[in-house]
Amino acid sequence: MNSGVYMSMKFRILKNIFRQGLQSMWRNRGMGLASITSITAVLVILGLVLIMILSINNVVVEAKNKFDEIQVFLEDDISTDELHRLEDTIRNSEEVLSVMYQTKDQALEIMKEEWQEDSYLLEGLEENPLPNAFKVKVKDIEYSDLVVDRVKELEGVEDIVYYKDIIDRLVLFAGYIRLGGLAIIGILMIISIFIISNTIKITVSARKNEIGIMKYVGATNGYIRGPFIIEGVLFGLIGAILSVLVVNYGYQYFFNAVSDQLYVLFTIYLVPPTSLVKDISIIFAAMGMGIGALGSLLSLKRFLNV
Amino acid sequence: MIRFIDITKVYKNGVKALSNVDLNIGKGEFVFIVGASGAGKSTLIKLLLKEIEPTEGSIYLNGEDITQVRGRRVPHIRRNVGTVFQDFRLLPNRTVYENVSFALEIIGASRRDISRKVPSALNMVGLGSKAYCYPDELSGGEHQRVAISRAIVNNPPILIADEPTGNLDPDTSWDIMDVLLDINRRGTTVLMATHAREIVNTMKQRVVAIEAGRIIRDEQRGVYEHEVSHIEEHI
Numbered sequence: 177m178n179s180g181v182y183m184s185m186k187f188r189i190l191k192n193i194f195r196q197g198l199q200s201m202w203r204n205r206g207m208g209l210a211s212i213t214s215i216t217a218v219l220v221i222l223g224l225v226l227i228m229i230l231s232i233n234n235v236v237v238e239a240k241n242k243f244d245e246i247q248v249f250l251e252d253d254i255s256t257d258e259l260h261r262l263e264d265t266i267r268n269s270e271e272v273l274s275v276m277y278q279t280k281d282q283a284l285e286i287m288k289e290e291w292q293e294d295s296y297l298l299e300g301l302e303e304n305p306l307p308n309a310f311k312v313k314v315k316d317i318e319y320s321d322l323v324v325d326r327v328k329e330l331e332g333v334e335d336i337v338y339y340k341d342i343i344d345r346l347v348l349f350a351g352y353i354r355l356g357g358l359a360i361i362g363i364l365m366i367i368s369i370f371i372i373s374n375t376i377k378i379t380v381s382a383r384k385n386e387i388g389i390m391k392y393v394g395a396t397n398g399y400i401r402g403p404f405i406i407e408g409v410l411f412g413l414i415g416a417i418l419s420v421l422v423v424n425y426g427y428q429y430f431f432n433a434v435s436d437q438l439y440v441l442f443t444i445y446l447v448p449p450t451s452l453v454k455d456i457s458i459i460f461a462a463m464g465m466g467i468g469a470l471g472s473l474l475s476l477k478r479f480l481n482v
Numbered sequence: 483m484i485r486f487i488d489i490t491k492v493y494k495n496g497v498k499a500l501s502n503v504d505l506n507i508g509k510g511e512f513v514f515i516v517g518a519s520g521a522g523k524s525t526l527i528k529l530l531l532k533e534i535e536p537t538e539g540s541i542y543l544n545g546e547d548i549t550q551v552r553g554r555r556v557p558h559i560r561r562n563v564g565t566v567f568q569d570f571r572l573l574p575n576r577t578v579y580e581n582v583s584f585a586l587e588i589i590g591a592s593r594r595d596i597s598r599k600v601p602s603a604l605n606m607v608g609l610g611s612k613a614y615c616y617p618d619e620l621s622g623g624e625h626q627r628v629a630i631s632r633a634i635v636n637n638p639p640i641l642i643a644d645e646p647t648g649n650l651d652p653d654t655s656w657d658i659m660d661v662l663l664d665i666n667r668r669g670t671t672v673l674m675a676t677h678a679r680e681i682v683n684t685m686k687q688r689v690v691a692i693e694a695g696r697i698i699r700d701e702q703r704g705v706y707e708h709e710v711s712h713i714e715e716h717i
Contacts (some may be wrong), residue, residue, distance in 0.1 A: 184592070185589075185591075185592075186590060187590075188587075188590045188591070188592065189588070189589075189590040192587050192588070192590075211599070268660065349649070383594040385571065386573055387574070388571065388586075389571050389572075389573065389584070389589060391557075392531065392560060392565045392571070393561070393584070393588060393632065393633075393636070394557040394558065394559075394560035394561035394585075394588065394636075395557060395558065395567075395588040396557045396588075397554075397557075399557075399588055447536035
């Protein structure tokens with residue numbers, strides 16, 4: 177047999193498999209709806225979890241940027257020489273990105289600005305109680321402890337304030353959310369694989385005779401398996417498309433509603449909907465088809481050992 | 483063509499279905515396998531179709547030891563063996579034509595090939611005019627003709643018929659036998675397991691009698707006789 181003839185034979189076999197898959201999908205549309213619904217539900221929940229994880233990641237990144245400052249308060253009686261030496265020492269640390277000196281007067285000005293109408297309260301102060309300070313930025317918040325430990329020992333340092341605790345807690349929290357989300361997705365995936373495999377099992381047993389005959393006339397396992405896998409994969413794909421629509425439009429609606437309602441502060445932490453569509457489409461399509469194929473294979477496993 | 487060499491089959495539940503069976507069937511032969519239910523006829527056929535594996539011994543089909551053939555090649559072996567069953571096994575939602583073309587579709591035959599081979603296979607069994615009927619519009623005998631047509635459409639060198647007349651009345655059974663004989667005359671080796679005493683006795687073909695998993699008789703132009711020997715034992 178030459179390769180051209182062989183290829184066209186393979187192609188015809190493939191075409192048959194496809195046609196049969198579509199036919200059985202149509203015949204089986206009632207149960208198919210159950211499969212599609214379950215896949216859609218799983219993927220929509222996956223989408224929500226994804227959005228949540230991404231948003232929390234955003235919050236964490238924002239927080240890291242905002243709170244990665246270490247404030248080193250200095251003793252009042254520090255000399256200029258000491259001040260310069262201290263600044264150099266801190267600046268020369270490998271982990272330090274920048275050091276900014278803020279005098280007690282500058283600090284008071286900033287405070288007044290922040291307090292706005294309540295700033296008259298500060299007028300009554302006889303002398304400025306705020307200390308001079310270095311504002312130190314580290315390259316990564318993970319280095320904070322290291323830098324703080326080192327700077328604390330230095331001459332002329334009165335106190336150090338930094339926010340690593342908060343950030344740590346936030347990171348931990350984000351981790352829990354991620355784990356919880358993944359666990360939920362995992363459980364739902366198993367459930368929907370189970371539902372798909374049951375749906376396909378119904379098709380398989382409805383076509384038991386046909387499969388038996390196929391075996392007797394010499395159909396390969398691949399030929400018999402093919403239509404069912406296509407059926408499962410198509411269920412998955414339809415579920416994926418539906419869930420992409422639901423998640424995309426649902427989230428867009430929610431996002432716009434929240435922005436309109438003055439909660440702009442909140443939306444800056446949310447991932448923008450437009451950046452999601454492509455990724456979500458790819459992830460959902462892959463997962464939907466994977467769930468479908470796996471479900472089909474499971475339902476056929478026992479069956480093909482004839 | 484078909485050779486069983488010292489075949490023993492013990493099922494998992496301990497039943498010894500065949501013990502040390504040797505059987506040699508040449509190209510173009512017509513062979514009846516006779517014996518009571520449970521004698522081992524079905525086991526013999528299942529072994530040929532590789533539905534089950536022998537416990538011991540080897541089976542040669544067209545010069546190949548099929549007991550050594552594994553998984554993926556099994557379908558290709560089955561394509562060389564047409565099969566017909568007592569219960570016809572047609573697909574109810576397909577026409578006669580589609581039931582027959584089915585056997586060609588799965589091996590990826592071209593449209594032209596199918597449109598040439600299917601009508602000729604249907605004419606062979608005398609069903610050319612019913613190509614577009616559905617199985618429920620056909621009689622029992624016609625069902626079996628469709629099944630035979632499907633079994634031979636791929637032109638296999640061997641046709642196995644497992645009690646093909648078991649569900650048919652005597653007249654229809656004879657029609658089916660005529661078809662099988664016709665196919666045999668064209669060079670196909672036919673192996674038929676049966677209980678139909680009258681058919682066996684009239685056809686005067688080779689008869690292999692099995693009892694309790696052993697071949698007790700193998701005669702050219704043989705007769706059924708099983709019942710007779712039974713009666714003699716009682717006398």
